[in-house]
Amino acid sequence: MKYSKLIFTALSIASLSIISCTNDDSPTGEETPNYSVPATYTFERNSTTTVDFSGQSSRLLMLEEMGNIIKTAASNGTVADQSVLTNMYSNTNSPFSSAVLNTSGKQLKDKTAASKDYFELYLGGGTTTEKLSVQAFFETQLTLAQEASLGTNAAAGVAGAYLDGTSKRLFAANGLEPQQVLLKGMMGACFMDQIVNNYLSKNKLDGGSNKINNTNKVVEGSKTYTTMEHTWDEAYGYIYGADGTKFWSSYMSQVNADADFNTLKADIDLAFRKGRAAIVANDYATRDAQIDIIKAKLAMVPAVRAVFYLQEGKGKLVTDNGAKGFHALSEAYGFIISLRYTNNPATNSPYFSKSEVDAMLANMVSGTNGLWDIDTLGAKLDAISAQISAKFGFTIAQAATVN
Template sequence: MNTKKQILALVAFSSLFISCTKNDIDIVPQNYTIPDTYTFDRNSTTSVDYSGQSSRISMLQEMGDYYKTQATAGNEVNETVLNNMYSNSGNPFSSTDLNTSGKQLKDKTAASTDYFTLLYGGGSTVEQASVRTFFQTQFTQGNNASLGNNAAVGVAGKYLDGTSTRLFAANGLEPQQVVLKGMMGASFMDQIANNYLSVNKLDAGTNVIDNTNKVVEAGKNYTTMEHNWDEAYGYIYGGDIASTNSFKFWSSYINQVNNDTDFNTLKAAIDLAFRKGRAAIVANDYTTRDAQIAIIKEKLALVPAVRAVFYLQEGKAKLITDNGAKAFHALSEGYGFIMSLRYTNKPGTNNPYFTKTEVDTMLNSLISGPNGLWDIDNISPKLDAISAQIATKFGFTVAQAATVN
């Protein structure tokens, strides 16, 4: 071969190598195993770590418990304490491990790669700031409600529910439930669907070639891609204690939705997709990995949709029998789950199932009267309309969702 031909051949070969994608460099072992549990090892040592996600789940749990215990004891719900919990400042938690973890919820609220960095899904930095401020407003609302009044039309205050005391804002929303369910979406869902399961994050930089060659992070036993996947998993299962059947947040609500015969394949589908996707990453099978991402995004989005409709309909029923505040607990949970819909990600679109504008319209409709939820005579038609809108979008009926326990 003459020199010119050799040069041309080398250029062609180099161009092919440089332009290759993760699909071009799949090196897939034949018949790789998908484990029965989420257990992955390297050199006989676990390669799974989602401790940061476990910490944030515990932080949100403690924030919710703080509202409840202070209210039931007749004490002030101190908004400074809640703000410190939100940003993990001033040693606000009962656990030293949480206080010194270096983790917080605030910087993971509306902070995903796709929606709030690359600005897919209609996100923006303005929205990010607005979402964080909204949650901090709920801390103030909890404080106002704890200061002695009984909840009444247009009055923030307390309501005795059995042996517990619940706190309600003047518009009837329960700040504790808005924070818990809303942050499940704005933090946990957003991080799962739009950050750690984002191909933009999984494949960033040299992640693909490093994972293919099993280059682990410095001082760690996992590749960056493996760890990103584990962190998505941790935002669902990182708070579970299997020995006591204790399940937190998304894991708990996946179980609840799965208990209904209309949705009883949901849990198995999500669990399998996480295990299969992680095994595919180990095997450099990126095509299978991406297929599992789509399954997880689709199935997980169904959970807030079903639970939103369930709580709207439960609240509607209690408005008839209770005529007020007790029903507002369920409606506040529904409100929070509707918030979560903004952070879902419809496979193949990099957009939520409902836009921010659509979600805001539903939320505003719920509390649009002069006295919010207290305008009970006008609420039921709104609850039915919103329920039907959500159910239609996801392909189930209101009746199906309303029977989930």
């Protein structure tokens, strides 16, 4: 079964040109002007671009550099300095190789577990405690990376380095790779959360006087964009904001390469362009329809990749006695973390709750030595794969064939 038939049978994508759309959500209820959706994410006012997602680009590059610091330490046999990594997380003490990042005024930490719909509204009064808990979890990965880089060989119950082909990787005592848990987990707790639970939140987009200002095209101070336009662009930036980084845009392409999911990338891209064009045209009903499409289809990416890596890791447990498969399983672990930060547009809540995600993660590393207990690991991986695939309506076999 094709992916396009799996999830969005109830959501159709309108034609690229939208003509005389009745806008019941506009302040006047009048018909909007004719407008077209551009072929690329290009929007201008008075011949000047109105698109700006520089803050999102900075954060993508920051996380990439953090991952590279750990990767380089593993390859060179040097220490992955936890203090440097912690400074990178909060962008203090000029830790980055780029002066632009150091002086950007942006950081990853304050955007981790910080969304409006999920951490302010859905979790209610517990937002501060939970936010600090999530941030502390990622800071722990930085400590674990340093511990694994101190010259010990990885073994059951022992943090250290392991030779994966021609390169070394760093593993915690339970067999998880801190670098991958950091990268994939932050893709969820920061990037995914900000996209679907913050910037694409109607509470955020329409907050205060945003809707009336957008309708009247009142721009932000000396900027070229309205607040609503900029908010939408910030969601877009967390996916497309830094070419060459291996985050959501890259993994969307990987999922899209499989015949079962080969409309996903185009559908998300079109929804972003159409929603932005609708904002310019004050067509808020069409904007909201695109939000639902993006939320549902973007959630498929961590779901499919989690199952893929669970199955890839399971296969490698047999071929090399476990350790080499731990890299794939660590990627799966991080993508499972990301599932908590998805948003089901039908409920405005995650597809998997925190307790469900925590249970899957605990199951993966249960036992005396976590992933090193490979004799009992395969059945656990299959059970988690079945749980995820059933929720999203694809089969384990479909996800396992994605390259």
